[in-house]
Amino acid sequence: MISESLLIQYGAIRISIKKTEILFNESDKAKNFYQMYSGEIKMHNFNDDGKEFIQGIFTTGDSFGEPPLLINKKYPANATAIIDSEVYALKRDSFIKLLQLNPEVNLQITTALAQRLYFKSIMASEISSQEPEHRIIKLIDYFKETINKTTVDEKYQVDLTRQQIADFTGLRVETVIRAIKSLEKKKLLYINKGKVFR
Template structure:
Protein backbone atom coordinates (compact mmCIF):
# COMPACT_ATOMS: atom_id res chain seq x y z
CA UNK A 1 0.00 0.00 0.00
CA UNK A 2 1.33 3.45 -0.93
CA UNK A 3 2.32 5.66 1.99
CA UNK A 4 0.35 8.60 0.58
CA UNK A 5 -2.82 6.51 0.91
CA UNK A 6 -1.98 5.69 4.54
CA UNK A 7 -1.29 9.34 5.38
CA UNK A 8 -4.53 10.52 3.80
CA UNK A 9 -6.55 8.46 6.32
CA UNK A 10 -4.76 9.81 9.37
CA UNK A 11 -6.25 12.66 11.45
CA UNK A 12 -2.71 13.97 11.90
CA UNK A 13 -2.65 14.90 8.20
CA UNK A 14 -6.34 15.59 7.65
CA UNK A 15 -7.11 18.28 5.11
CA UNK A 16 -3.81 18.02 3.25
CA UNK A 17 -3.78 17.87 -0.51
CA UNK A 18 -2.43 14.95 -2.53
CA UNK A 19 0.61 17.04 -3.39
CA UNK A 20 1.31 17.77 0.29
CA UNK A 21 0.92 14.11 1.19
CA UNK A 22 3.23 13.13 -1.65
CA UNK A 23 5.88 15.57 -0.39
CA UNK A 24 5.70 13.99 3.07
CA UNK A 25 5.81 10.46 1.71
CA UNK A 26 8.91 11.37 -0.31
CA UNK A 27 10.96 12.11 2.82
CA UNK A 28 9.81 9.04 4.78
CA UNK A 29 12.12 6.12 5.49
CA UNK A 30 10.55 2.71 6.09
CA UNK A 31 11.93 0.79 9.07
CA UNK A 32 11.21 -2.79 10.15
CA UNK A 33 11.78 -3.51 13.85
CA UNK A 34 11.57 -6.74 15.79
CA UNK A 35 9.80 -7.31 19.07
CA UNK A 36 11.87 -5.92 21.94
CA UNK A 37 13.95 -3.68 19.66
CA UNK A 38 14.62 -0.18 21.00
CA UNK A 39 13.54 2.58 18.61
CA UNK A 40 15.00 5.44 20.62
CA UNK A 41 16.28 6.05 24.12
CA UNK A 42 15.28 8.78 26.53
CA UNK A 43 17.47 11.91 26.09
CA UNK A 44 18.53 10.90 22.57
CA UNK A 45 18.35 13.78 20.05
CA UNK A 46 14.95 13.93 18.39
CA UNK A 47 16.01 13.65 14.76
CA UNK A 48 12.55 12.83 13.45
CA UNK A 49 9.17 11.36 14.26
CA UNK A 50 7.47 8.07 13.45
CA UNK A 51 4.25 6.56 12.18
CA UNK A 52 3.32 2.97 13.00
CA UNK A 53 2.39 1.27 9.73
CA UNK A 54 1.87 -2.11 11.40
CA UNK A 55 2.54 -3.62 14.80
CA UNK A 56 2.69 -1.83 18.13
CA UNK A 57 5.17 0.38 19.97
CA UNK A 58 5.36 1.42 23.60
CA UNK A 59 6.63 4.68 25.07
CA UNK A 60 7.91 4.22 28.60
CA UNK A 61 10.12 5.50 31.39
CA UNK A 62 12.08 3.57 33.99
CA UNK A 63 12.43 4.48 37.64
CA UNK A 64 15.58 4.30 39.79
CA UNK A 65 14.52 0.80 40.86
CA UNK A 66 14.26 -0.31 37.24
CA UNK A 67 10.48 -0.45 37.32
CA UNK A 68 8.90 0.40 33.98
CA UNK A 69 6.00 2.82 33.58
CA UNK A 70 4.31 2.68 30.19
CA UNK A 71 3.17 6.10 29.06
CA UNK A 72 1.36 4.99 25.94
CA UNK A 73 0.99 2.25 23.35
CA UNK A 74 0.80 3.20 19.69
CA UNK A 75 -0.68 1.02 16.97
CA UNK A 76 -1.22 1.14 13.23
CA UNK A 77 -1.79 4.64 11.86
CA UNK A 78 -0.60 6.47 14.99
CA UNK A 79 2.31 8.88 15.29
CA UNK A 80 4.86 9.31 18.06
CA UNK A 81 7.90 11.46 18.78
CA UNK A 82 6.61 14.51 16.94
CA UNK A 83 6.49 16.97 19.87
CA UNK A 84 10.20 16.63 20.62
CA UNK A 85 10.94 17.18 16.93
CA UNK A 86 9.12 20.51 16.89
CA UNK A 87 10.89 21.55 20.08
CA UNK A 88 14.26 20.65 18.56
CA UNK A 89 15.01 18.75 21.75
CA UNK A 90 15.63 15.22 22.96
CA UNK A 91 13.10 12.44 23.40
CA UNK A 92 11.54 12.53 26.90
CA UNK A 93 11.14 8.73 27.18
CA UNK A 94 12.20 5.40 25.69
CA UNK A 95 10.46 3.69 22.77
CA UNK A 96 10.40 -0.05 22.09
CA UNK A 97 8.52 -2.35 19.73
CA UNK A 98 6.25 -4.72 21.68
CA UNK A 99 5.71 -6.82 18.57
CA UNK A 100 7.23 -7.03 15.12
CA UNK A 101 6.43 -3.68 13.53
CA UNK A 102 6.91 -1.57 10.44
CA UNK A 103 7.44 2.16 10.92
CA UNK A 104 7.75 5.20 8.70
CA UNK A 105 10.42 7.61 9.92
CA UNK A 106 10.17 11.30 8.99
CA UNK A 107 13.50 13.14 9.47
CA UNK A 108 13.27 16.55 11.10
CA UNK A 109 15.21 18.38 8.39
CA UNK A 110 13.02 17.05 5.60
CA UNK A 111 9.90 17.85 7.60
CA UNK A 112 10.97 21.44 8.21
CA UNK A 113 11.71 21.82 4.48
CA UNK A 114 8.14 20.66 3.74
CA UNK A 115 6.73 23.11 6.28
CA UNK A 116 8.77 25.97 4.83
CA UNK A 117 7.33 25.12 1.43
CA UNK A 118 3.76 24.89 2.76
CA UNK A 119 2.94 26.32 6.24
CA UNK A 120 -0.52 24.66 6.16
CA UNK A 121 1.26 21.44 7.04
CA UNK A 122 2.38 22.90 10.38
CA UNK A 123 -1.16 23.99 11.24
CA UNK A 124 -2.50 20.49 10.60
CA UNK A 125 0.18 18.90 12.78
CA UNK A 126 -0.23 21.43 15.61
CA UNK A 127 -3.95 20.71 15.75
CA UNK A 128 -3.29 16.99 16.06
CA UNK A 129 -0.65 17.54 18.74
CA UNK A 130 -3.10 19.64 20.77
CA UNK A 131 -5.52 16.69 20.84
CA UNK A 132 -2.70 14.40 21.95
CA UNK A 133 -1.74 16.82 24.74
CA UNK A 134 -5.32 16.78 26.07
CA UNK A 135 -5.26 12.98 26.02
CA UNK A 136 -2.01 12.87 28.01
CA UNK A 137 -3.38 15.40 30.50
CA UNK A 138 -6.32 13.09 31.22
CA UNK A 139 -3.96 10.14 31.52
CA UNK A 140 -1.75 11.93 34.07
CA UNK A 141 -4.84 12.95 36.03
CA UNK A 142 -6.04 9.35 36.13
CA UNK A 143 -2.67 8.02 37.27
CA UNK A 144 -2.19 10.60 40.01
CA UNK A 145 -5.72 11.06 41.36
CA UNK A 146 -7.36 7.65 40.95
CA UNK A 147 -6.77 4.27 42.56
CA UNK A 148 -6.03 1.15 40.49
CA UNK A 149 -9.67 -0.08 40.39
CA UNK A 150 -10.87 3.27 39.03
CA UNK A 151 -8.12 3.33 36.40
CA UNK A 152 -8.87 -0.22 35.30
CA UNK A 153 -12.63 0.43 35.16
CA UNK A 154 -12.05 3.53 33.05
CA UNK A 155 -9.79 1.59 30.70
CA UNK A 156 -12.36 -1.19 30.22
CA UNK A 157 -15.12 1.34 29.52
CA UNK A 158 -12.85 3.18 27.06
CA UNK A 159 -11.97 -0.09 25.29
CA UNK A 160 -15.65 -1.01 25.03
CA UNK A 161 -16.39 2.40 23.52
CA UNK A 162 -13.54 2.03 21.02
CA UNK A 163 -15.00 -1.32 19.98
CA UNK A 164 -18.39 0.21 19.12
CA UNK A 165 -19.90 -0.46 22.52
CA UNK A 166 -19.12 -4.18 22.59
CA UNK A 167 -19.54 -5.65 26.07
CA UNK A 168 -17.36 -8.67 25.25
CA UNK A 169 -13.93 -8.01 23.81
CA UNK A 170 -10.37 -9.25 23.86
CA UNK A 171 -7.71 -7.09 25.47
CA UNK A 172 -5.34 -5.82 22.79
CA UNK A 173 -2.38 -5.94 25.18
CA UNK A 174 -0.97 -8.45 27.63
CA UNK A 175 -1.83 -8.02 31.29
CA UNK A 176 1.79 -7.10 31.94
CA UNK A 177 1.66 -4.24 29.45
CA UNK A 178 -1.75 -3.17 30.73
CA UNK A 179 -0.43 -3.02 34.29
CA UNK A 180 2.40 -0.79 33.10
CA UNK A 181 -0.07 1.49 31.28
CA UNK A 182 -2.20 1.81 34.42
CA UNK A 183 0.76 2.48 36.67
CA UNK A 184 0.32 -0.62 38.82
CA UNK A 185 1.87 -4.03 39.36
CA UNK A 186 0.71 -7.05 37.39
CA UNK A 187 -0.28 -8.80 40.63
CA UNK A 188 -2.41 -5.79 41.64
CA UNK A 189 -4.10 -5.81 38.24
CA UNK A 190 -4.92 -9.52 38.55
CA UNK A 191 -6.35 -9.04 42.06
CA UNK A 192 -8.44 -6.09 40.87
CA UNK A 193 -9.87 -8.09 37.97
CA UNK A 194 -10.69 -10.93 40.36
CA UNK A 195 -12.49 -8.54 42.71
CA UNK A 196 -14.45 -7.09 39.78
CA UNK A 197 -15.45 -10.60 38.75
CA UNK A 198 -16.45 -11.51 42.33
CA UNK A 199 -18.68 -8.43 42.46
CA UNK A 200 -20.30 -9.35 39.16
CA UNK A 201 -18.98 -6.34 37.26
CA UNK A 202 -17.06 -8.39 34.69
CA UNK A 203 -16.17 -11.93 33.76
CA UNK A 204 -12.68 -12.86 32.62
CA UNK A 205 -11.40 -15.69 30.43
CA UNK A 206 -7.75 -15.15 29.60
CA UNK A 207 -7.62 -11.87 27.69
CA UNK A 208 -11.36 -11.91 26.98
CA UNK A 209 -13.39 -9.52 29.11
CA UNK A 210 -17.17 -9.40 29.35
CA UNK A 211 -18.75 -6.40 31.06
CA UNK A 212 -21.63 -7.86 33.07
CA UNK A 213 -22.78 -4.69 34.87
CA UNK A 214 -21.85 -1.58 32.94
CA UNK A 215 -23.65 0.77 35.35
CA UNK A 216 -21.66 -0.53 38.30
CA UNK A 217 -18.44 -0.35 36.28
CA UNK A 218 -19.19 3.30 35.48
CA UNK A 219 -19.80 3.97 39.18
CA UNK A 220 -16.45 2.36 40.00
CA UNK A 221 -14.70 4.49 37.39
CA UNK A 222 -16.23 7.62 38.95
CA UNK A 223 -15.23 6.55 42.45
CA UNK A 224 -18.83 6.22 43.59
CA UNK A 225 -18.28 2.62 44.72
CA UNK A 226 -15.17 0.82 45.92
CA UNK A 227 -14.12 -2.80 45.61
Template sequence: MIISENLLFSHGAELQNYHSGDFIIEEDSTPKYYFQIKSGTVKLSSFLEDGKEFIHGIPFDGYCFAETYLFTDKKYAVNAIAITDCEIIRLERIRFTDLLLQQPQLILDLYSFTADRMHYRFVTSAPFFFKDPVTKLHILMKYIKAHFGFKDQFSFPIPYTRQQLASLTGMRIETVIRAIKKMEKQEVLKIDNSKIYI
Protein backbone atom coordinates in the same frame (compact mmCIF):
# COMPACT_ATOMS: atom_id res chain seq x y z
CA MET B 1 -3.15 7.25 9.52
CA ILE B 2 -1.88 10.68 10.51
CA ILE B 3 -0.09 11.57 7.25
CA SER B 4 -0.54 9.73 3.95
CA GLU B 5 2.21 7.15 3.53
CA ASN B 6 2.53 8.00 -0.17
CA LEU B 7 3.03 11.64 0.75
CA LEU B 8 5.75 10.75 3.25
CA PHE B 9 7.55 8.51 0.75
CA SER B 10 7.29 11.14 -1.98
CA HIS B 11 9.19 13.52 0.35
CA GLY B 12 12.04 11.08 0.99
CA ALA B 13 10.76 8.90 3.84
CA GLU B 14 12.21 5.43 4.27
CA LEU B 15 10.77 2.23 5.70
CA GLN B 16 12.62 0.77 8.68
CA ASN B 17 12.05 -2.70 10.16
CA TYR B 18 12.32 -3.37 13.89
CA HIS B 19 12.01 -6.61 15.84
CA SER B 20 10.16 -6.96 19.12
CA GLY B 21 12.31 -5.43 21.87
CA ASP B 22 14.29 -3.14 19.54
CA PHE B 23 14.72 0.50 20.57
CA ILE B 24 13.44 2.91 17.93
CA ILE B 25 14.36 5.99 19.95
CA GLU B 26 16.24 6.23 23.22
CA GLU B 27 15.83 8.63 26.11
CA ASP B 28 18.30 11.56 25.98
CA SER B 29 18.96 11.15 22.25
CA THR B 30 18.45 14.00 19.77
CA PRO B 31 15.26 13.98 17.66
CA LYS B 32 16.15 13.57 14.00
CA TYR B 33 13.08 11.97 12.37
CA TYR B 34 9.31 11.96 12.12
CA PHE B 35 8.12 8.41 12.90
CA GLN B 36 4.85 6.86 11.73
CA ILE B 37 3.90 3.22 12.28
CA LYS B 38 3.04 1.32 9.09
CA SER B 39 2.48 -1.92 11.00
CA GLY B 40 3.12 -3.16 14.51
CA THR B 41 2.89 -1.85 18.06
CA VAL B 42 5.29 0.41 19.96
CA LYS B 43 5.49 1.41 23.61
CA LEU B 44 6.64 4.81 24.80
CA SER B 45 8.18 4.32 28.20
CA SER B 46 10.57 5.52 30.86
CA PHE B 47 12.64 3.42 33.22
CA LEU B 48 12.42 4.52 36.84
CA GLU B 49 15.26 4.50 39.37
CA ASP B 50 14.07 1.20 40.86
CA GLY B 51 14.24 -0.43 37.40
CA LYS B 52 10.50 -0.43 36.86
CA GLU B 53 9.12 0.65 33.52
CA PHE B 54 6.38 3.25 33.21
CA ILE B 55 4.47 3.17 29.92
CA HIS B 56 3.24 6.52 28.63
CA GLY B 57 1.40 5.13 25.63
CA ILE B 58 1.15 2.25 23.18
CA PRO B 59 0.69 3.53 19.60
CA PHE B 60 0.10 1.12 16.72
CA ASP B 61 -0.66 0.99 12.96
CA GLY B 62 -1.14 4.43 11.41
CA TYR B 63 -0.11 6.43 14.46
CA CYS B 64 2.91 8.68 14.78
CA PHE B 65 4.93 9.08 17.97
CA ALA B 66 7.34 11.56 19.58
CA GLU B 67 6.61 14.04 16.78
CA THR B 68 6.27 16.94 19.24
CA TYR B 69 10.03 16.76 19.83
CA LEU B 70 10.55 17.98 16.27
CA PHE B 71 9.17 21.37 17.35
CA THR B 72 11.63 21.89 20.19
CA ASP B 73 15.36 21.65 20.84
CA LYS B 74 14.91 19.24 23.75
CA LYS B 75 16.13 15.66 23.76
CA TYR B 76 13.77 12.71 24.07
CA ALA B 77 12.43 12.14 27.58
CA VAL B 78 11.09 8.70 26.61
CA ASN B 79 12.11 5.51 24.87
CA ALA B 80 10.19 4.07 21.93
CA ILE B 81 10.48 0.28 21.94
CA ALA B 82 8.91 -2.17 19.48
CA ILE B 83 6.46 -4.48 21.25
CA THR B 84 5.90 -6.52 18.09
CA ASP B 85 7.84 -6.68 14.86
CA CYS B 86 7.27 -3.25 13.30
CA GLU B 87 7.53 -1.42 10.02
CA ILE B 88 8.19 2.24 10.77
CA ILE B 89 8.16 5.05 8.24
CA ARG B 90 10.70 7.71 9.13
CA LEU B 91 11.28 11.07 7.51
CA GLU B 92 14.27 13.31 8.25
CA ARG B 93 13.45 16.33 10.39
CA ILE B 94 14.35 18.93 7.76
CA ARG B 95 12.25 17.18 5.10
CA PHE B 96 9.37 16.84 7.57
CA THR B 97 9.52 20.59 8.24
CA ASP B 98 9.54 21.31 4.49
CA LEU B 99 6.51 19.05 4.03
CA LEU B 100 4.57 20.92 6.74
CA LEU B 101 5.45 24.28 5.21
CA GLN B 102 4.28 23.07 1.80
CA GLN B 103 1.05 21.60 3.18
CA PRO B 104 -0.03 23.59 6.25
CA GLN B 105 -3.22 21.50 6.62
CA LEU B 106 -0.94 18.75 7.97
CA ILE B 107 -0.07 20.99 10.92
CA LEU B 108 -3.76 21.11 11.86
CA ASP B 109 -4.02 17.34 11.44
CA LEU B 110 -1.03 16.81 13.72
CA TYR B 111 -2.37 19.31 16.23
CA SER B 112 -5.73 17.52 16.28
CA PHE B 113 -3.95 14.21 16.89
CA THR B 114 -1.87 15.78 19.68
CA ALA B 115 -5.02 17.26 21.24
CA ASP B 116 -6.66 13.82 21.31
CA ARG B 117 -3.56 12.35 22.88
CA MET B 118 -3.44 15.10 25.52
CA HIS B 119 -7.09 14.41 26.33
CA TYR B 120 -6.18 10.74 26.81
CA ARG B 121 -3.33 11.74 29.13
CA PHE B 122 -5.60 13.98 31.21
CA VAL B 123 -8.25 11.27 31.52
CA THR B 124 -5.81 8.49 32.33
CA SER B 125 -3.66 10.52 34.71
CA ALA B 126 -6.64 11.28 36.98
CA PRO B 127 -6.82 7.68 38.28
CA PHE B 128 -3.35 8.06 39.80
CA PHE B 129 -5.01 10.07 42.55
CA PHE B 130 -7.31 7.17 43.37
CA LYS B 131 -5.97 4.54 45.72
CA ASP B 132 -8.46 1.92 44.59
CA PRO B 133 -6.90 -0.23 41.81
CA VAL B 134 -10.34 -1.14 40.43
CA THR B 135 -11.19 2.54 39.94
CA LYS B 136 -7.87 3.17 38.20
CA LEU B 137 -8.31 0.28 35.79
CA HIS B 138 -11.98 0.96 35.16
CA ILE B 139 -11.37 4.59 34.16
CA LEU B 140 -8.55 3.58 31.82
CA MET B 141 -10.51 0.75 30.21
CA LYS B 142 -13.67 2.83 29.77
CA TYR B 143 -11.70 5.58 28.05
CA ILE B 144 -9.95 3.18 25.66
CA LYS B 145 -13.26 1.52 24.81
CA ALA B 146 -14.94 4.88 24.11
CA HIS B 147 -11.93 6.04 22.07
CA PHE B 148 -12.45 3.14 19.67
CA GLY B 149 -16.20 3.76 19.48
CA PHE B 150 -17.47 0.67 21.30
CA LYS B 151 -20.63 1.00 23.40
CA ASP B 152 -22.12 -2.45 24.03
CA GLN B 153 -21.21 -4.28 27.22
CA PHE B 154 -18.30 -6.71 26.82
CA SER B 155 -17.91 -5.77 23.14
CA PHE B 156 -14.37 -4.41 23.35
CA PRO B 157 -11.27 -6.58 23.86
CA ILE B 158 -8.70 -4.66 25.90
CA PRO B 159 -5.60 -4.57 23.66
CA TYR B 160 -3.11 -4.64 26.54
CA THR B 161 -1.55 -7.42 28.58
CA ARG B 162 -1.87 -7.36 32.34
CA GLN B 163 1.78 -6.29 32.56
CA GLN B 164 1.11 -3.39 30.18
CA LEU B 165 -1.93 -2.35 32.23
CA ALA B 166 0.30 -2.37 35.31
CA SER B 167 2.90 -0.21 33.54
CA LEU B 168 0.22 2.18 32.24
CA THR B 169 -1.28 2.69 35.70
CA GLY B 170 1.86 2.54 37.84
CA MET B 171 0.64 -0.51 39.72
CA ARG B 172 2.26 -3.86 40.39
CA ILE B 173 1.15 -6.70 38.13
CA GLU B 174 -0.12 -8.67 41.14
CA THR B 175 -2.36 -5.73 42.07
CA VAL B 176 -3.70 -5.55 38.51
CA ILE B 177 -4.45 -9.29 38.44
CA ARG B 178 -6.35 -9.09 41.75
CA ALA B 179 -8.27 -6.00 40.58
CA ILE B 180 -9.25 -7.67 37.30
CA LYS B 181 -10.55 -10.73 39.17
CA LYS B 182 -12.57 -8.44 41.42
CA MET B 183 -13.94 -6.55 38.41
CA GLU B 184 -14.95 -9.85 36.82
CA LYS B 185 -16.88 -10.82 39.98
CA GLN B 186 -18.57 -7.40 39.93
CA GLU B 187 -19.46 -8.03 36.26
CA VAL B 188 -17.64 -4.88 35.19
CA LEU B 189 -15.67 -6.91 32.67
CA LYS B 190 -15.61 -10.40 31.22
CA ILE B 191 -12.62 -12.70 30.76
CA ASP B 192 -12.69 -15.14 27.86
CA ASN B 193 -9.64 -17.30 27.16
CA SER B 194 -7.54 -14.89 29.29
CA LYS B 195 -8.66 -11.93 27.09
CA ILE B 196 -10.34 -9.03 28.92
CA TYR B 197 -13.59 -7.68 27.48
CA ILE B 198 -15.32 -4.56 28.72
Protein backbone atom coordinates in the same frame (compact mmCIF):
# COMPACT_ATOMS: atom_id res chain seq x y z
CA MET C 1 -2.44 9.35 9.63
CA ILE C 2 -0.26 10.91 6.92
CA SER C 3 -0.67 9.07 3.63
CA GLU C 4 2.24 6.87 2.56
CA SER C 5 2.46 8.65 -0.78
CA LEU C 6 2.84 12.05 0.93
CA LEU C 7 5.44 10.72 3.36
CA ILE C 8 7.44 9.22 0.49
CA GLN C 9 7.03 12.42 -1.54
CA TYR C 10 8.77 14.34 1.28
CA GLY C 11 11.58 11.78 1.58
CA ALA C 12 10.43 9.31 4.26
CA ILE C 13 12.12 5.92 4.38
CA ARG C 14 10.65 2.71 5.81
CA ILE C 15 12.76 0.94 8.39
CA SER C 16 12.34 -2.43 10.10
CA ILE C 17 12.93 -3.06 13.78
CA LYS C 18 12.85 -6.41 15.53
CA LYS C 19 10.92 -7.27 18.69
CA THR C 20 12.59 -5.64 21.76
CA GLU C 21 14.83 -3.51 19.52
CA ILE C 22 15.08 0.16 20.50
CA LEU C 23 14.22 2.79 17.89
CA PHE C 24 15.42 5.66 20.07
CA ASN C 25 16.46 6.16 23.67
CA GLU C 26 15.32 8.63 26.28
CA SER C 27 17.58 11.71 26.00
CA ASP C 28 18.39 11.12 22.29
CA LYS C 29 17.93 14.29 20.23
CA ALA C 30 14.69 14.08 18.20
CA LYS C 31 15.64 14.06 14.52
CA ASN C 32 12.81 12.24 12.72
CA PHE C 33 9.03 12.10 12.49
CA TYR C 34 7.92 8.47 12.93
CA GLN C 35 4.74 6.82 11.68
CA MET C 36 3.87 3.16 12.08
CA TYR C 37 3.58 1.03 8.95
CA SER C 38 3.04 -2.24 10.85
CA GLY C 39 3.63 -3.79 14.26
CA GLU C 40 3.58 -2.22 17.73
CA ILE C 41 5.95 0.19 19.43
CA LYS C 42 5.78 1.46 22.99
CA MET C 43 7.19 4.68 24.41
CA HIS C 44 8.23 4.05 28.00
CA ASN C 45 10.41 5.09 30.93
CA PHE C 46 11.87 3.38 33.97
CA ASN C 47 11.83 4.89 37.45
CA ASP C 48 14.73 4.70 39.92
CA ASP C 49 13.48 1.30 41.15
CA GLY C 50 13.49 -0.09 37.60
CA LYS C 51 9.69 -0.13 37.24
CA GLU C 52 8.53 0.50 33.71
CA PHE C 53 5.91 3.15 32.94
CA ILE C 54 4.32 3.05 29.47
CA GLN C 55 3.63 6.47 27.94
CA GLY C 56 1.85 5.03 24.91
CA ILE C 57 1.52 2.08 22.52
CA PHE C 58 1.43 2.81 18.80
CA THR C 59 0.15 0.60 15.98
CA THR C 60 -0.46 0.82 12.22
CA GLY C 61 -1.02 4.42 11.09
CA ASP C 62 -0.07 6.00 14.42
CA SER C 63 2.66 8.61 14.66
CA PHE C 64 4.74 9.18 17.78
CA GLY C 65 7.51 11.31 19.24
CA GLU C 66 6.33 14.58 17.69
CA PRO C 67 6.47 16.96 20.72
CA PRO C 68 10.27 16.90 21.18
CA LEU C 69 10.70 16.94 17.39
CA LEU C 70 8.55 20.06 17.01
CA ILE C 71 10.31 21.95 19.80
CA ASN C 72 13.79 20.62 18.92
CA LYS C 73 14.36 18.80 22.24
CA LYS C 74 15.49 15.37 23.43
CA TYR C 75 13.09 12.45 23.74
CA PRO C 76 11.55 12.11 27.23
CA ALA C 77 11.09 8.33 26.78
CA ASN C 78 12.43 5.26 24.96
CA ALA C 79 10.73 3.76 21.90
CA THR C 80 10.91 -0.05 21.78
CA ALA C 81 9.31 -2.58 19.42
CA ILE C 82 6.81 -4.84 21.20
CA ILE C 83 6.72 -7.09 18.10
CA ASP C 84 8.59 -6.98 14.78
CA SER C 85 7.61 -3.63 13.29
CA GLU C 86 8.12 -1.27 10.38
CA VAL C 87 8.02 2.51 10.63
CA TYR C 88 8.36 5.45 8.30
CA ALA C 89 11.07 7.92 9.31
CA LEU C 90 11.01 11.46 7.94
CA LYS C 91 13.74 14.01 8.70
CA ARG C 92 12.69 16.94 10.88
CA ASP C 93 13.18 19.66 8.23
CA SER C 94 11.13 17.69 5.69
CA PHE C 95 8.40 17.07 8.27
CA ILE C 96 8.16 20.79 9.12
CA LYS C 97 7.93 21.61 5.41
CA LEU C 98 5.20 18.97 4.96
CA LEU C 99 3.18 20.54 7.79
CA GLN C 100 3.61 24.07 6.42
CA LEU C 101 2.46 23.09 2.94
CA ASN C 102 -0.36 20.75 4.01
CA PRO C 103 -2.62 22.46 6.58
CA GLU C 104 -5.05 19.51 6.75
CA VAL C 105 -2.19 17.24 7.86
CA ASN C 106 -1.08 19.87 10.34
CA LEU C 107 -4.58 19.81 11.87
CA GLN C 108 -4.56 15.98 12.01
CA ILE C 109 -1.25 16.00 13.89
CA THR C 110 -2.49 18.70 16.27
CA THR C 111 -5.66 16.68 16.98
CA ALA C 112 -3.66 13.50 17.64
CA LEU C 113 -1.36 15.38 20.03
CA ALA C 114 -4.38 16.87 21.82
CA GLN C 115 -5.87 13.36 22.30
CA ARG C 116 -2.62 12.10 23.81
CA LEU C 117 -2.38 15.12 26.12
CA TYR C 118 -5.97 14.52 27.20
CA PHE C 119 -5.17 10.86 27.97
CA LYS C 120 -2.06 11.80 29.96
CA SER C 121 -4.08 14.34 31.97
CA ILE C 122 -6.71 11.70 32.80
CA MET C 123 -4.12 9.08 33.76
CA ALA C 124 -2.07 11.54 35.85
CA SER C 125 -5.20 12.32 37.86
CA GLU C 126 -6.09 8.62 38.20
CA ILE C 127 -2.61 7.55 39.29
CA SER C 128 -2.35 10.27 41.92
CA SER C 129 -5.72 9.77 43.58
CA GLN C 130 -7.80 6.78 42.49
CA GLU C 131 -8.15 3.16 43.56
CA PRO C 132 -6.69 0.42 41.30
CA GLU C 133 -10.10 -0.72 39.98
CA HIS C 134 -11.01 2.82 39.00
CA ARG C 135 -7.65 3.35 37.23
CA ILE C 136 -8.06 0.14 35.25
CA ILE C 137 -11.63 0.91 34.15
CA LYS C 138 -10.59 4.44 33.12
CA LEU C 139 -7.70 3.06 31.05
CA ILE C 140 -9.84 0.37 29.38
CA ASP C 141 -12.61 2.88 28.60
CA TYR C 142 -10.09 5.26 27.05
CA PHE C 143 -8.77 2.52 24.75
CA LYS C 144 -12.31 1.36 23.99
CA GLU C 145 -13.76 4.75 23.08
CA THR C 146 -10.77 6.72 21.80
CA ILE C 147 -8.31 4.25 20.31
CA ASN C 148 -10.66 1.51 19.06
CA LYS C 149 -13.67 3.81 18.45
CA THR C 150 -16.00 1.25 20.04
CA THR C 151 -19.40 2.49 21.19
CA VAL C 152 -20.43 2.25 24.83
CA ASP C 153 -22.86 -0.62 24.10
CA GLU C 154 -20.40 -2.71 22.06
CA LYS C 155 -18.22 -5.34 23.74
CA TYR C 156 -14.55 -4.48 23.58
CA GLN C 157 -11.75 -7.03 23.88
CA VAL C 158 -8.89 -5.48 25.81
CA ASP C 159 -5.72 -5.95 23.77
CA LEU C 160 -3.43 -4.91 26.63
CA THR C 161 -1.63 -7.53 28.70
CA ARG C 162 -1.90 -7.46 32.50
CA GLN C 163 1.70 -6.20 32.52
CA GLN C 164 0.89 -3.38 30.09
CA ILE C 165 -2.13 -2.35 32.18
CA ALA C 166 0.17 -2.25 35.22
CA ASP C 167 2.75 -0.19 33.33
CA PHE C 168 0.12 2.31 32.15
CA THR C 169 -1.49 2.73 35.56
CA GLY C 170 1.52 2.60 37.87
CA LEU C 171 0.25 -0.58 39.55
CA ARG C 172 1.90 -3.92 40.25
CA VAL C 173 0.84 -6.84 38.04
CA GLU C 174 -0.47 -8.72 41.08
CA THR C 175 -2.69 -5.74 41.93
CA VAL C 176 -3.99 -5.61 38.35
CA ILE C 177 -4.88 -9.33 38.43
CA ARG C 178 -6.74 -8.96 41.75
CA ALA C 179 -8.54 -5.81 40.57
CA ILE C 180 -9.63 -7.44 37.30
CA LYS C 181 -11.09 -10.41 39.20
CA SER C 182 -12.91 -8.01 41.52
CA LEU C 183 -14.24 -6.01 38.55
CA GLU C 184 -15.51 -9.24 36.99
CA LYS C 185 -17.37 -10.10 40.21
CA LYS C 186 -18.95 -6.63 40.10
CA LYS C 187 -19.93 -7.29 36.45
CA LEU C 188 -17.98 -4.23 35.24
CA LEU C 189 -16.06 -6.46 32.85
CA TYR C 190 -15.87 -10.14 32.05
CA ILE C 191 -13.20 -12.71 31.25
CA ASN C 192 -13.46 -15.38 28.59
CA LYS C 193 -10.56 -17.80 27.93
CA GLY C 194 -8.15 -15.43 29.64
CA LYS C 195 -9.26 -12.42 27.56
CA VAL C 196 -10.76 -9.37 29.26
CA PHE C 197 -13.89 -7.76 27.74
CA ARG C 198 -15.77 -4.59 28.69
